[in-house]
Amino acid sequence: MAETIQQRLIEWSVNELWHNFHCPFQQNQYYIPYPHMIRKCYALSMNERGVLLDILSHLGQNEEAFPSQETIASNLGISESTVKSAVTTLEQKGFIKTVRRRGHVNRYRVNNLENNPYIAYSEAAHYFLRYYQPKYVKKSLIQSVIADVIHSEKYALHARRLREVYRSTVASDVPYPDLAYDIVSELLLDIRMKLWEEKGIQVSLPIYSDFWQYAGLYLKSIGFEDGDECDWDEYLNTGDEEDPTQGQ
Structure with missing residues (x-):
């Protein structure tokens, strides 16, 4: 049975040999599930969706992510002030919780999105x-x-x-x-x-x-x-x- 486009996109994301052969300098491997309920959420601006997705992509096994706002801004091609504003509104709307640590990069936890x-x-x-x-x-x-x-x-x-x-x-x-x-x-x-x-x-x-x-x-x-x-x-x-x- 022929692979679906979804299967091919996943294979493209995780297959290191395929990646290196077709694009030897590509570093962005892997993928994350991204529900349409978030992608199409009327309560989120485009910048808020982008920042939330970038935080989701950095989550580790302890369910925390700690990319710097500079890193998020670089990944999305937006300014750090835009990232800071998006983080603030995502907190206000209950999508994330920021754990602020003096002298360290902030850590982000994603709240129960389903609720x-x-x-x-x-x-x-x-x-x-x-x-x-x-x-x-x-x-x-x-x-x-x-x-x-x-x-x-x-x-x-x-x-x-x-x-x-x-x-x-x-x-x-x-x-x-x-x-x-x-x-x-x-x-x-x-x-x-x-x-x-x-x-x-x-x-x-x-x-x-x-x-x-x-x-x-x-x-x-x-x-x-x-x-x-x-x-x-x-x-x-x-x-x-x-x-x-x-x-x-």
């Missing part, structure tokens, strides 16, 4: 675009509105609240799945309203059952049955990791 609220916002927006965008409207026009809403201070506050509820070991007044649904629904309503008020575009919205179909599948996948109470502290990784560099 990042901004990725949830973005995926909901992609779902909205795919199934509810009017066919006569250009995606770029709607995408600009989506980005404005997701980057607003309102959704920064929502993201912080979601992270706090997710990580908390104390029972919340609103279960995490309910809170996530409420915030995502509010996000889509805000996008819809902004499209109407600023662009004169009227769109429909995903129906309630769409979300709970997938929420139910997720809850079932982690062992919940109908009627069970969600103990997120027991089933999900909610604790802070200890900082091995403390006291050094």
